[in-house]
Amino acid sequence: MSATRTTLAALLLGATFFTAATADAQTLRWARVGDALTMDPHAQNEGPTHALNHHIYETLVGRDQAGEMIGVLATDWRIDPENENAWIFDLREGVTFHNGNAFTADDVVFSIERAISPTSDMKGLHSTVTGAEKIDDSTVRIVSSGPNPLLPNNLTNTFIMDEEWSVENGVVEPQDFAAGQETFAVRNANGTGPYVLVSREAEVRTVLRRNDDYWGIDQFPVGPAEIVYTPISEAATRVAALLSGEVDFVQDVPVQDIERLSNEPGIRVNLGVENRVIFFGMDVGSDDLDTDDVEGANPFADLRVREAMNMAINREGIVQVVMHGQAMPAGIISPPFVNGWTEELNAYPQPDIAAARALMEEAGYGDGFTATMHCPNDRYLNDEAICQAAVGAFGQIGITINLVSQSRSLHFPLIQREPPETDLYLVGWGVPTFDSEYIFSFLYHTRDGAALGTWNPTGYSNPEVDEMIKSLASETDIEARDATIARIWEQVKADTVYIPLHTQMLAYAMRESVDIPVDAENQPKMKYIEMAE
Known part of the structure; x- marks a missing residue:
């Protein structure tokens, strides 16, 4: 290991030591090899970026831990009986964004239009979508250029943003990631999800706090009161952090360490494709x-x-x-x-x-x-x-x-x-x-x-x-x-x-008191996780 990498590893371990010293039993310290590329939910169609953003933002429909389609911000969806080129979505009522703004059909229309705009990396998912229309405050129609039987399937990573917040902060258009653009949405976020963004140091540490006003707080465990997400690129450093108790969950377990960790007292390893x-x-x-x-x-x-x-x-x-x-x-x-x-x-x-x-x-x-x-x-x-x-x-x-x-x-x-x-x-x-x-x-x-x-x-x-x-x-x-x-x-x-x-x-490794199943899309969903007292 070079001197530079040794210093970086020491700094990362120092950061997690600080977390370990101050975190209570309800803090989940999550480490993986790389960070989200951006917090702008439409700028990158990329796994680790979605994995983190899913805790802050939400989609109309999603997948549960078994991979089954479920309603999230939509409670029901169907092909429009009067227009085979459109789908109608009934929206969940009583939902608020983290800043207190009410979630409405206007936010869905805005977000769909944003997701199909030129700088969005999500537009490839929605190549036939021509736009979205508000039917009333709790109903939206998404229209395609022709029949689109897979439209709901294409929405599982298309996040809904607060239109008012986006306008106020000058992020009506998605970040142009390929051009290296910086916008307010790159490091700040305002979703409806189970966790609120507290702080963000790209490639260093991101801290999330449980959203006690979350619409699903009584439907899901939402066990971790706080999530501390730390990218640790060095495989040995990642494993050492888990073994020393400085992190609770390692998402990207090096394949050469699976057997050793499986035999380590107090460590659980979950496997999956x-x-x-x-x-x-x-x-x-x-x-x-x-x-x-x-x-x-x-x-x-x-x-x-x-x-x-x-x-x-x-x-x-x-x-x-x-x-x-x-x-x-x-x-x-x-x-x-x-x-x-x-x-x-x-x-x-x-x-x-x-x-x-x-x-x-x-x-x-x-x-x-x-x-x-x-x-x-x-x-x-x-x-x-x-x-x-x-x-x-x-x-x-x-x-x-x-x-x-x-x-x-x-x-x-x-x-x-x-x-x-x-x-x-x-x-x-x-x-x-x-x-x-x-x-x-x-x-x-x-x-x-x-x-x-x-x-x-x-x-x-x-x-x-x-x-x-x-x-x-x-x-x-x-x-x-x-x-x-x-x-x-x-x-x-x-x-x-x-x-x-x-x-x-995939192999996920964690302390034995936590049980996080392998997610086929490698997007662990912490709102399903309970924390041991």
Whole structure:
């Protein structure tokens, strides 16, 4: 460990020591590898950001601990009997924001319009939504350009803001995260959720206080009176903090420490499969790459090169050696939870270096080439080690990789910018709608500069696939829709736009008096948690 990292670890442990010394039994000290990227609830469609914001803000509909759809700020929802292109939502009454403002239909209309605006990273979820209308103070209609059977599923991470507070603080438009914009909503929040934001030091510590005026205070345990959320990037430091009693709950348990923690007196470890696949993406559309040593050509644009890379990866080896068995090899970028996933689609090639080298030779790259890979080092379990394993695999077929490993706060903007600033990169993708359309719309549809393809920096563009993807949002015949999903998967898998690696598994570790079940979306919900006296 470098001197700088040692100092940082000491500072982090010092901060948690202070918390441990002053916290009572009703304080939950929560640590994970990375922080929320922003408190603006529409600026980033990203797991850790949503996980923290779910405690402060709320959605119309959500998912409980079992993954079942439930009403949150909406008590009922249905297709408008007079307009098949719209859904009607009955709103929960008697709800207030943390500043005391009443929650009304105006706030829902404002929030939906904000979520589909140009700088919102949530707009890709709502590509067919044309707007929202107030029917009365407790009823809202959300309108799409056509029938949208999955509209409620797309709302589980779309948070509702207080219109009055947003206007007063100049945050009517979402933060432009990719451009590095700073706004009041980046570090301040005003939701209807079970916890109130007390203080926020990005990448250091966030403190939440139980909202005693929460509408659900008598329906849910809402056990922790205070939550102290601390990002600790170093795996060893995170585990040491739990073992020493400085934190109560570690969300991102290093896979190499699961067995040891499971046998540690006073420590509980809960395991589960995450709704997320880890994979590599690459620029397949450019005429030339910025970071390779091939002049006037793009090796990744050649399907044979992509197939060779896919064949070079030893998924089972990565699962066993890098992930210590805590992952499942994947052949498509969809976890098993998702509608459209099948065992047949999930088949993946066994590593075959000789066959891969033959494909490289056939493509004209028998002597190999050099390229740059971008990798986060604080987002996914063992993300940097996964990239290092892939560097070795690609090296065996003649592709020399320059690995750039950095924080996800620097990594994700490279993918989202237009034009993108990465040729080859690692990313993980969860599917909160539990439907393949979510994957297709964000990752395979042509980047249209608006709502579709927002996480597709690959340059992949297939007009036939685009049309099939668009049809999924309005197709109400389930059999026909599932058939279209199957056709899309068959095509995009054959095109090898991405190199799937594995479905990530999760381990949560905590002191024995706390029991926090693994959440498939890796968004632990503390309002369900009881605290031992």
